[in-house]
Amino acid sequence: KNILYYFNENLKRNGLTTTTLRTMQNYLYKLEKVLKVTTNYYQHMGVNCGTEIYYKLKYPKKECYQKINKYFKERKNSRFKSRVNNHFKDDVSINGSVNSVECLNNKNNKKEERKNNQKEKYQLRNYFNNCNFKTEEALSILNLNADKNTKVEAMNILKQNEIALIKRFSIKKSCIKEKQNTLKNILNNTQKEFEQNGYNSEQLKIYLQKVYEIYKFKPHFIIENHKYSDLNNIKRKLEKSIERKKENSQQNYQNLKANIFNILIERLKK
Structure with missing residues (x-):
């Protein structure tokens, strides 16, 4: 509860939504099992009394930050590569299918595609404006x-x-x-x-x-x-x-x- 209190106070200072005890327990579980930067000890308090979790860092705090950042960076890159691969697979299946070619040649489908493209362009432009980039190169x-x-x-x-x-x-x-x-x-x-x-x-x-x-x-x-x-x-x-x-x-x-x-x-x- 002490960790949850300080964690939520920090979230409030940064204008973010506070979290629950259950979510905090999940964070601690992932720090040990997924990120492997802590050693956790679970003490069951009895029926309907919950569980207390104690943790200890395996590495110095700075090294823990580096490992966590590295994990999320690799995860982001992996997801990006997966999307790129799926995109190219879709292109191959479209180009290899006679039905798809016939479909693209259909005037109604072309009209619908143009409409969707215009909608996407508008959405992307709107999202870009909301980002409020400081440089025109963006x-x-x-x-x-x-x-x-x-x-x-x-x-x-x-x-x-x-x-x-x-x-x-x-x-x-x-x-x-x-x-x-x-x-x-x-x-x-x-x-x-x-x-x-x-x-x-x-x-x-x-x-x-x-x-x-x-x-x-x-x-x-x-x-x-x-x-x-x-x-x-x-x-x-x-x-x-x-x-x-x-x-x-x-x-x-x-x-x-x-x-x-x-x-x-x-x-x-x-």
């Missing part, structure tokens, strides 16, 4: 020399791959955005550090902006400064190329002159 599926079911299957596979790519890109985009913000913070802190040491603020800003443009799509070279030396190299270049504020050294010079002058006056008084 239109080529409608022009395939294949039956309706094969085209629908091709659309489903393409849409699944498109959704997976969009999700992967969104995650990657979110991750790179977060790292870019971290990069900005590191460069801002570096600028403040150098400004406190008397380096020219405007030159620092311009130089570090160029550094950001260089590293914004590879920010890990700066962020992971314990692993890479890029940040230290940048700091060394800043020390060599950025000017220090002259007013500080000028002020120090004036103070030194005043001190020397005061010392001379004191000695002359003596």
Whole structure:
């Protein structure tokens, strides 16, 4: 029941219909007997009390996912090949039958065939529009020399791959955005550090902006400064190329002159 609860909660979050305890038991049975990724233990609770199922993964979770995905991929390919073979068998039987040839030559049958073809084209076009593909290249599926079911299957596979790519890109985009913000913070802190040491603020800003443009799509070279030396190299270049504020050294010079002058006056008084 605990597994069923968490499983149904996950389905609800994804906007899917919840399942029953019986269906969950069937899933666990298939994981052991068909997919062979678990070892199950069945404990009968008594008359009219049902059965408790305990399971243990035979492999690490990641490897289990790979085996399950491989099973369904092979099953899908097998079904696809079966449909293709049946399609070619039907073609052979039609071409080899005199009755079929005579039937195709019949005007009424040709009219019915054209009507069915138009209906299929409309259904396929409608299904294609509902898929809402992001690329125009997907239109080529409608022009395939294949039956309706094969085209629908091709659309489903393409849409699944498109959704997976969009999700992967969104995650990657979110991750790179977060790292870019971290990069900005590191460069801002570096600028403040150098400004406190008397380096020219405007030159620092311009130089570090160029550094950001260089590293914004590879920010890990700066962020992971314990692993890479890029940040230290940048700091060394800043020390060599950025000017220090002259007013500080000028002020120090004036103070030194005043001190020397005061010392001379004191000695002359003596």
